[in-house]
Amino acid sequence: MGCNIKRKTINTIIYHIILILIAIVTIIPFLWTFSTSLKGQNEAVFSFPPQFIPQTITLENYVTVWNTLPIPRYFINSIILAVFGVILPVILCSMAAFPLARMEFRGRQAIFLIIMATMMIPGEVTMIPTYLIINRVGLMGSYAGIILPGAVSAFGIFLMRQAFLSIPREVEESALIDGAKVWQIWLYILLPMVKPTIATLSILSFIGSWNNFLWPLLILSDPDTYPLTLGLYKLQGTFVANTRLIAAGAMLALIPILVVFLFFQRYFIEAAYSSAVKG
Amino acid sequence: MKKLKRLSIIALSILLMLSIGCRRVEQPETPEESREPEQTKGGPITFWTLSLSPTFDDYINGVIDDFEEKNPGAKVTWQDIPFDQAEQRTLAAASAGNLADVINLNTDFLKKLGALGALKNMDEAAADVKDQYFEGAWQAGTVNGTAYAIPWYLSNGVMLYNKELLEKAGIDKPPTTDKEAWDMSKTIYEKTGAYGQTISDIHLYLPANGIPIVSEDGKKAAFNTPDALEKIKFFKEKYDEGLIPDEILLGQANIPEWYAQEKLVWWQTGPQLFRQVKDLSPEVYEKSDAAPAILGSLGKSSMAVMNVAVSAKSKNPDTAVKFAKFITNSENQLNFCKIVAILPSTKEAAKDEFFTQGADSEDPAEKGKYYSAKQLENAIDFFVPVENISQINKTINEEFHKVLLENKDPQKALDDAEAKVNELLK
Amino acid sequence: MYRSHHAWMFLLIPGVFLVVFTLLPAIGALGLSFTNYSIFAPVEWMGLKNYARILRDGEFWSAIRVTIYYWLLVTPALVVLPVFLAILVNRDVPGIAVYRLIYYFPVLVSVVVTAMLWKWMFQTDGIINYLLSLFGAAPKSWLTSKNLVIPSLAIVTIWQGLGYYMLFYLSGLQSIPGDLYEAADIEGANFWQSHWHITFPLLRPVIFFVAVVSTMSAFKEFTLMLTMTNGGPIGASTTVVFLVYEKAFGELKMGYASAISCILFLIILFITILNQRILEDDNSV
Numbered sequence: 001m002g003c004n005i006k007r008k009t010i011n012t013i014i015y016h017i018i019l020i021l022i023a024i025v026t027i028i029p030f031l032w033t034f035s036t037s038l039k040g041q042n043e044a045v046f047s048f049p050p051q052f053i054p055q056t057i058t059l060e061n062y063v064t065v066w067n068t069l070p071i072p073r074y075f076i077n078s079i080i081l082a083v084f085g086v087i088l089p090v091i092l093c094s095m096a097a098f099p100l101a102r103m104e105f106r107g108r109q110a111i112f113l114i115i116m117a118t119m120m121i122p123g124e125v126t127m128i129p130t131y132l133i134i135n136r137v138g139l140m141g142s143y144a145g146i147i148l149p150g151a152v153s154a155f156g157i158f159l160m161r162q163a164f165l166s167i168p169r170e171v172e173e174s175a176l177i178d179g180a181k182v183w184q185i186w187l188y189i190l191l192p193m194v195k196p197t198i199a200t201l202s203i204l205s206f207i208g209s210w211n212n213f214l215w216p217l218l219i220l221s222d223p224d225t226y227p228l229t230l231g232l233y234k235l236q237g238t239f240v241a242n243t244r245l246i247a248a249g250a251m252l253a254l255i256p257i258l259v260v261f262l263f264f265q266r267y268f269i270e271a272a273y274s275s276a277v278k279g
Numbered sequence: 280m281k282k283l284k285r286l287s288i289i290a291l292s293i294l295l296m297l298s299i300g301c302r303r304v305e306q307p308e309t310p311e312e313s314r315e316p317e318q319t320k321g322g323p324i325t326f327w328t329l330s331l332s333p334t335f336d337d338y339i340n341g342v343i344d345d346f347e348e349k350n351p352g353a354k355v356t357w358q359d360i361p362f363d364q365a366e367q368r369t370l371a372a373a374s375a376g377n378l379a380d381v382i383n384l385n386t387d388f389l390k391k392l393g394a395l396g397a398l399k400n401m402d403e404a405a406a407d408v409k410d411q412y413f414e415g416a417w418q419a420g421t422v423n424g425t426a427y428a429i430p431w432y433l434s435n436g437v438m439l440y441n442k443e444l445l446e447k448a449g450i451d452k453p454p455t456t457d458k459e460a461w462d463m464s465k466t467i468y469e470k471t472g473a474y475g476q477t478i479s480d481i482h483l484y485l486p487a488n489g490i491p492i493v494s495e496d497g498k499k500a501a502f503n504t505p506d507a508l509e510k511i512k513f514f515k516e517k518y519d520e521g522l523i524p525d526e527i528l529l530g531q532a533n534i535p536e537w538y539a540q541e542k543l544v545w546w547q548t549g550p551q552l553f554r555q556v557k558d559l560s561p562e563v564y565e566k567s568d569a570a571p572a573i574l575g576s577l578g579k580s581s582m583a584v585m586n587v588a589v590s591a592k593s594k595n596p597d598t599a600v601k602f603a604k605f606i607t608n609s610e611n612q613l614n615f616c617k618i619v620a621i622l623p624s625t626k627e628a629a630k631d632e633f634f635t636q637g638a639d640s641e642d643p644a645e646k647g648k649y650y651s652a653k654q655l656e657n658a659i660d661f662f663v664p665v666e667n668i669s670q671i672n673k674t675i676n677e678e679f680h681k682v683l684l685e686n687k688d689p690q691k692a693l694d695d696a697e698a699k700v701n702e703l704l705k
Numbered sequence: 706m707y708r709s710h711h712a713w714m715f716l717l718i719p720g721v722f723l724v725v726f727t728l729l730p731a732i733g734a735l736g737l738s739f740t741n742y743s744i745f746a747p748v749e750w751m752g753l754k755n756y757a758r759i760l761r762d763g764e765f766w767s768a769i770r771v772t773i774y775y776w777l778l779v780t781p782a783l784v785v786l787p788v789f790l791a792i793l794v795n796r797d798v799p800g801i802a803v804y805r806l807i808y809y810f811p812v813l814v815s816v817v818v819t820a821m822l823w824k825w826m827f828q829t830d831g832i833i834n835y836l837l838s839l840f841g842a843a844p845k846s847w848l849t850s851k852n853l854v855i856p857s858l859a860i861v862t863i864w865q866g867l868g869y870y871m872l873f874y875l876s877g878l879q880s881i882p883g884d885l886y887e888a889a890d891i892e893g894a895n896f897w898q899s900h901w902h903i904t905f906p907l908l909r910p911v912i913f914f915v916a917v918v919s920t921m922s923a924f925k926e927f928t929l930m931l932t933m934t935n936g937g938p939i940g941a942s943t944t945v946v947f948l949v950y951e952k953a954f955g956e957l958k959m960g961y962a963s964a965i966s967c968i969l970f971l972i973i974l975f976i977t978i979l980n981q982r983i984l985e986d987d988n989s990v
Contacts, residue, residue, distance in 0.1 A: 015793075018793065019793065019794070019804050022790070022793075022808060023804060023807045023808065025864070026807055026808050026809075026810050026811050026864070026867070026868060027807050027810055028822070029810065029811065029814045029818060029819060029822045030810045030813075030814060032822055033814065033818055033822075041558075041561060042561050042562070044539065044540070044559065044560045044562070045559055045560075068333050069333065092718060092719040092722065093719065095715045095716075095718065095719050096715065096716055096719035096720070096723075098715050099707070099711065099712035099713075099715045099716055100716075102707070103707040103709075103711060103712045104707070105707075105709035105712040105713075106709065108712070111716070114728070115723065116917075116977060117731075117970070117974060118723070118727045118728055118731050119921055120921060120924075120969075120970045120973040120974055120977070121731045121734055121966055121967075121970050122925045122927075122946045122949055122966050122969065123925075124927075124946060124949050124950050124953055124954075124962070124966070125734040125737070125949060125953060125959070125962055125963045125966040126727075126730035126731055126733070126734050127367070127371065127730075128370070128371060128374050128733075128744075128959065129729065129730035129731075129733030129734055129737075130726060130730040131371045131374060131375060132374060132375055132733075133725065133726065133729060133730065135375040135377065140375075140377070148722065148726060149726040149727075150726075151722050151726075152719045152722040152723050152726075152727070153727075154723070154727060155918070157719070158914065158917070158918075159873070159914065162910040162911060162913070162914045163876070163877075163880075163910075165910045166877070166880050166907070166910050166911075167880075182707065182711045182714075186715070193880070194880075196875070196876035196879040196880070197876045199876065200872050200873060200875075200876045203872070204872075207812070207813065211815065214364060214367065217360070217361070217364055217368055218367070218368060218371050218372075221325075221356075221358055223332070223358065223359070229815075233361045234330075234332055234333050234359070234361075236330065236361070236362075237330045237331065237332075237333075237334045242558045243558070243559070243821075244558075246817075246818075247818075250814070250815055250817075250818055253815075254813060254814070257813050258806065258813070261806055261809060261813075262802060262806060265802055265805055265806070266802070366954050366955075367954055370744055370954060370957070373744050373745065374744045391957060392745075395743065395744075395745035395746060395957065396745060396746075397745045524829065525829070525846050525849035525850075525938070526828065526829065526846075526848075526849055528849075529849050529937050529938050530935065530937075531824070531848060531849055531934065531935075531937070533824075542830075667956075669955060669956075670955075670956060677939050677940070680937075680938065680939050681939060684851075684938060684939065685851075685939075
């Protein structure tokens with residue numbers, strides 16, 4: 001018994017060592033950006049060996065960014081875009097994925113294939129046609145012109161379909177026998193079962209919307225409506241390339257993503273608990 | 280059976296796509312609504328710049344206010360576009376006919392748009408002011424014999440060098456000729472491990488040394504000469520001696536960063552960029568000084584021009600042209616030059632005593648500005664005035680890189696490049 | 706049990722969006738591939754001329770080779786490695802949320818920062834060569850050598866993709882009932898056995914998903930090349946989409962670029978169908 005406990009502790013230690021080693025490799029760019037953003041005017045940014053801890057820690061880069069750009073306004077713009085950029089794809093993609101995963105009907109395979117096929121054409125060539133459509137329907141310069149093209153993604157449908165596929169048949173059969181309506185099955189039975197995937201899609205949609213840069217640039221013309229990432233590009237001017245300021249801007253843009261990630265990822269744990277409890 | 284059905288569905292949907300696709304592509308063909316009568320009065324125009332906001336917000340807004348005041352009825356909407364995305368932004372807008380009236384363009388993109396007929400002929404529209412600009416700068420806007428832009432601000436390469444590193448190598452003065460530079464580089468490399476003279480692309484080096492890229496009439500490649508062969512062999516030698524690092528040759532190195540890390544002893548660029556070194560390493564900037572650029576055998580310095588063009592489809596062409604002339608006039612350019620170390624494209628502005636100051640300045644950027652203004656009389660834009668310029672440059676540089684990196688025979692490389700460039704010029 | 710009108714009811718609204726903003730542009734691109742569209746000049750119908758020219762274009766074949774090489778390096782690693790990472794963090798231990806977040810960092814950091822950082826690490830006198838020198842290896846030029854540039858870029862992609870694909874596997878793992886493992890444990894199965902018999906079969910839909918998505922993004926990758934190597938040295942990292950980008954926005958040959966994309970589309974379609982044959986459970990569809 002004692003031997004067993006000892007083995008367990010050793011295992012736990014090894015487990016944590018592995019986790020930490022991987023963490024070191026993946027966290028480097030973050031640390032580097034963070035430390036750069038805290039470095040003062042008199043400290044070299046690119047030095048060898050790298051200096052992760054600044055000689056003097058200063059917040060002046062953040063202050064400069066804050067003073068040169070209307071950060072709060074950009075923030076609000078970004079949040080508006082992100083809210084729609086998460087809600088719409090999550091609802092619409094899980095709607096479309098439901099029949100594709102759980103129902104039998106004519107043309108299902110063809111529709112699925114077409115949806116998949118649209119993912120395979122590189123965005124560089126569909127950009128101009130999409131732009132022309134937005135222009136034609138009169139959405140140029142508006143947030144709708146940014147939100148609507150991303151409201152349904154083939155990727156999101158595919159992701160939700162795969163999640164729905166893994167649910168056992170019996171679940172909805174019994175509900176149907178009980179006389180539940182189809183939309184009720186979707187909303188009350190199936191969606192709660194794929195919560196972790198919804199969380200994944202939400203995180204990805206949020207990041208996608210938050211970091212979306214080229215499309216807002218093409219659609220928007222009034223700088224006051226710029227989202228944060230687009231606004232931050234102003235830090236890279238024609239005559240200036242101050243890495244410290246860019247780093248500080250990148251850190252500011254990162255904070256909301258971290259919050260959203262931590263918020264949604266708890267659904268992974270919840271789901272883990274529930275399945276363990278049931279067992 | 281099932282497979283057959285599936286196949287036929289796919290085939291049908293592709294057919295459907297095609298039929299809709301055909302109709303869609305006709306769209307751009309539909310003729311523009313009948314041309315509006317030329318307006319004489321002012322009206323709203325849009326103005327795009329490349330990465331100038333927010334640093335120059337006050338300046339640009341000031342110019343716009345001034346213009347609107349002097350031209351009642353005119354309304355200028357300014358938008359700044361990140362440099363890296365400018366081409367995509369411009370092309371997307373052009374596809375839907377939303378191009379701005381007045382556009383700030385760099386030289387090679389300007390040539391592409393000009394050749395396609397997207398821009399107004401400035402030899403005609405701005406004929407009255409043409410003489411005010413340096414001829415070399417005006418040439419930058421030319422493609423196939425017509426100017427499609429008015430030159431705006433310029434930059435002209437000078438040298439930023441590291442005094443301490445030169446001293447360490449036992450050299451007291453920065454080089455003034457190409458030969459001297461390469462000889463010094465060898466000593467410097469051996470003594471300090473830093474690089475001196477290097478090369479990455481040769482599309483500007485060749486014309487600066489009297490080897491034009493294309494013939495006068497713009498119809499044929501002109502660079503396949505014994506002289507060019509000699510130069511390429513020389514670079515190969517230097518490369519084999521280890522004086523040209525791969526990262527610099529391939530344009531992979533972030534040059535200001537290398538300079539700031541003291542891996543480079545000198546950097547030839549416009550003085551407006553010296554500030555980047557100051558940002559990266561104030562310490563190294565302290566030890567630096569400015570010197571005149573090393574010129575090629577032609578004795579001309581190479582300048583980079585930012586241009587202002589007017590869209591051919593502008594709804595208020597008169598106001599647009601007027602604004603293009605206004606923002607590039609001597610007074611406005613001079614004011615611009617006073618806030619950043621760039622040079623004006625008008626002769627009168629360049630005469631200002633502001634540009635004759637700074638010869639003894641402690642600040643390399645100030646001193647650099649002085650040298651670069653002094654070189655201005657003698658500067659030209661070495662870009663070839665033809666449409667396919669970026670591809671031509673790319674072809675020549677790739678063949679050059681093959682010689683250095685892959686030991687390709689220099690004559691064979693020149694022959695291959697010549698054949699490809701001739702193909703592009705057809 | 707469901708009627709087909711139920712299916713259409715759910716498909717209607719998303720369908721409209723998909724048709725207008727995804728399918729139509731895609732069809733538009735297909736249509737353009739038969740023309741010489743260049744935005745400014747009048748459009749001419751070219752028939753299959755673009756396609757014929759592409760097949761004779763040396764640049765295109767070189768780009769295809771580069772892309773396939775890159776895909777073969779990236780996708781297998783990204784299908785397999787994140788599974789283990791997901792298993793590793795699919796435990797309820799204190800602080801696990803932080804680990805997950807940290808593993809996800811590479812996805813969050815912008816491309817510009819990633820490129821800046823890795824270029825700096827890959828420099829001839831950078832960290833990676835420094836670490837190698839500790840083991841007595843000679844310094845290598847990573848991003849500037851013809852042979853190493855694609856493997857180097859693949860390393861960056863794998864590093865970035867680990868956390869990204871881990872997330873999908875993680876959500877997949879959550880739906881596997883824990884009692885299955887308990888049962889296996891009681892029967893004396895070891896770590897490998899229980900995962901081989903429980904995890905992998907049940908993760909099949911997710912594995913298929915990751916295989917398809919990582920294949921597509923490998924075939925469509927170009928921002929990494931744009932920011933890190935600009936397609937060089939001498940075209941050694943010019944992927945198909947990088948070529949498309951160059952042709953479309955650098956040379957204004959939209960028609961030609963669209964035709965290249967359509968060929969790329971066929972290649973991805975072929976691989977996806979192959980993937981489906983191998984990985985999708987036919988009974989479930």
